[in-house]
Amino acid sequence: MAGRIGHHVVSLPVPPRFPPSGRALQVEDVQDESDAIQRVQTALKDAGMERVSFAAEISPTGRAVLYLLDADSSAEDGLGPYPHSLILVEGSVPEPWRRLPDPAPDAVPASSANPAVLRRTLEERLDDAIGATDAEIAAAEERLGVALPDELKVLYGVTRARWQDWGEDYAAAERVRRATGCELFALDDLYIADAASRPCPWRFAAMEAVRTPPDAAVQGLVGSPGWIAFGDNGGGDRIAVDLTPGPRGHVGQIIMLSHEQSIGAYLLAGSLTEFVAGRGEDDDDDHQRDAFPAVAQVNVRDLAGIEAAVHQELEVLSIGVWEGEPLSLAPVTGLPRLRTLTACPGTLADPLEIAELTGLEFLELAPEEWRALLDAGAVPRSLSAAAIEVHGRPHPLTIVDLANEILSLWDRPAITRTIIEGDLAPDA
Incomplete structure (x- = not known):
């Protein structure tokens, strides 16, 4: 067991x-x-x-x-006894988690942004609220390292949304929720929704790719230093002001970061004024839905071969269940952005071709393919993380031994084992 x-x-x-x-x-x-x-x-x-x-x-x-x-720190937690992703470079994260927003020097606030109207609306709805002082807002800006946009200053100038101010009055909290259109964070709980605030295991994060089409209002990032999270929709999705919009977006637009996704965000409203007024509409155009050609899946239901995945923008290649002859990686050798490769057992004609993929930062293979690379001294040294795909229920120690061989190439701490022996038989 x-x-x-x-x-x-x-x-x-x-x-x-x-x-x-x-x-x-x-x-x-x-x-x-x-x-x-x-x-x-x-x-x-x-x-x-x-x-x-x-x-x-x-x-x-x-x-x-x-x-x-x-x-210890050499592997991420998994659900079973087998090591999950092996961390070969301490502190490393996949490329999408390193990606910063593209500059948007021509972006301007939406025409609906109106701090005066926003203040009047909030004061009518929350006539007894306690607002933050200028000093409290300045302290929040210093803590965050970014100046709050005018609309957000107005919002917290009307209510700082602290439980202490409500005296455990749930009705008061509900009035603030209705007035602002979200479960508003206290001023002290504002945070920058950058990539670090949205952690994801290597094994899954390495399969993502940042994609921002020319018509996107929101950049398809994991996070941004310009996303200021100020509320929640009540279901775990964060609501933020966006100061780094996409090509068709506006500075100060309101976006939502889904808790069911690790990358990207949805546009809710062009401004905080519009959002509070309830005139915003969910933008259901998920630009991450079709990530090809950056992410390619070769299997019996998707792409019908490696050649169909070849593209200069290819970052992630996943080879799944395959019923034909084993596949050669030669067509993707030399692609400038390929950083992730995963392959099901027996799908590769020659695992040693992986050595030619000099830009890989994540590799997931079955034990047999890893054995071939290790024996040939062909494990790519560009890797930052790796994973062993386990099928069935092999003895965990065989997988741990293999994982430790991989970790040793980067002088990483081995997965340790403590052995306890005893007799569970009842006394005679």
Whole structure:
């Protein structure tokens, strides 16, 4: 048996429990399993640890060997016992998370932006609110490192949205929500929605690509130093003022960052005045939806071969389930922007062709393909992160050994194992 237990995530592949005939499964039917998990979680808390991966070998006689696996900073957390993305360069992030906004020197505020109208509207709706002082607004600007746009200053000049001011009065909080059109953050909770504020595991983030078409109102970024998050829609989606708009956008427009996506944002309104007035409309034109040619998927349902993926803009190549002859990577050799390659087992005609892809920063392969690269000394040294695609349920130690070989090429800390042996058989 192998799995992972953490404070909030449990991967424990025990056989399913079935209730007695005639009734549903009850809590007491799985109480022993729940108690065992709780004991491990308590031990983790006492040890100051977030999680532990493990593999247990138990013989019919009761002889047991328990392997505790700890990746420390060398691998990201996954759901099971196998290491997720291996971090080969400490602190590295995929290219989309390094991308800064393109300058928009000709962008101007929308015609609907009107601080005077915004103030009047808010004061009519919130006649008893406590506004922020000039000194409090200045302190927020110093903390954020950016000057707040006039409309945002007006908003917080009318209400600073602090719970202390409402005296735990939920009705007052609801009035502010209705007046502003969102769950407004307190002035002290404003933050810059930059890329660092939107973390994503390497394995998924490496598959993204920034794309901003010429007609886009919002740049297709992960985050921006010009996105000032000031509220929430009540469902976990952040609402922000955009000071770095896209080619067809306006400075100070209102955007929404979906919690279900790791990249891009939607236009809600041309200005904060328009947003508060309720005249804005969701822009459902998701420019990230069709990321080709930057992102190409070769498989039985999408592109019918490597040649169809070839493009000077190609950044991410994913080779999935494939029913034809194994594929050659020769057509994409030399492409200037290719940085991510993932390939299902057996889809590559010659894994050693990967050595010719000198710009890769992320590579995901099955153990067999990694073995070929390691034995030939052909692992690309341009990589910042890597992943081992695991099919089925191989023994975790075989995958850990392979991961440690890869990590050693970058002198990264190995995934450690602690071995505990004992006898679970009852005393004679």
